[in-house]
Amino acid sequence: MTPLRPATSEDLPAVLALLEDAGLPYQDLTASHLADFLVAEGGRSVLGIVGLERYGEDALLRSLAVRPENRSTGLGKQLADALEEHARRTGLGTLYLLTTTAADFFARRGYEVIERGTAPSLLQKTTEFSSLCPSQATCMRRRLIQEP
Numbered sequence: 453m454t455p456l457r458p459a460t461s462e463d464l465p466a467v468l469a470l471l472e473d474a475g476l477p478y479q480d481l482t483a484s485h486l487a488d489f490l491v492a493e494g495g496r497s498v499l500g501i502v503g504l505e506r507y508g509e510d511a512l513l514r515s516l517a518v519r520p521e522n523r524s525t526g527l528g529k530q531l532a533d534a535l536e537e538h539a540r541r542t543g544l545g546t547l548y549l550l551t552t553t554a555a556d557f558f559a560r561r562g563y564e565v566i567e568r569g570t571a572p573s574l575l576q577k578t579t580e581f582s583s584l585c586p587s588q589a590t591c592m593r594r595r596l597i598q599e600p
Contacts, residue, residue: 454499454527456534459489466498467491467515474517475553477584481515489515490534492527502531504538507574509545514580516554532561536596545597548575550589563592 459467461483471478488511489503500518504511513535518527539547548571549558555565568581568591575581 454492454494454522454530456490456492456531459486459491459501459503461486463489463491463498463501467501470498470501470517470519471515473519476515476517477580478515479584480579488538490531490538492518492522492531494522500527500531502535504535504544504547505578505580506544507572507578509543510572510575511539511544511547512575512578512580513547513549528557536561536594540596545595547594547596548572549592550580550585551592552586552589555590555592558592558594561594563594566591566593 463486464483467486467489468478468481471481485503485505488506489501491498492500499522502516503514505514516528516531518531536547549563551558571581571591571593
């Protein structure tokens with residue numbers, strides 16, 4: 453298992469570089485976004501990241517990225533597992549995401565494809581929904597707390 457830790461503002465340059473290299477949206481991220489990000493660390497390098505943007509009991513899962521040389525090692529799954537557990541522990545009920553490349557990965561984790569327009573309105577107003585992710589991106593949802 454790769455050591456994971458909460459991201460800090462000092463991680464911002466490495467996080468932005470990793471997202472840019474992975475072709476993921478990064479233009480709107482600031483140090484304040486990193487409050488709900490996890491970093492996989494290897495020595496002095498950031499090997500992978502994943503984060504949340506909170507909106508009440510819902511959150512936008514964003515920025516799951518792993519360095520190319522660390523892919524196919526289970527690190528993406530480890531990061532996703534840790535983030536989902538963090539989300540549950542901190543009271544989030546549902547995670548949403550947009551993806552152009554990882555729908556199969558998230559479907560295997562229990563995320564379902566939904567119409568983009570059915571996501572909560574607060575999420576639809578985010579920069580990621582409104583301008584950074586293309587309209588053809590797949591919108592997915594996973595309920596962390598099951599409804600009675």
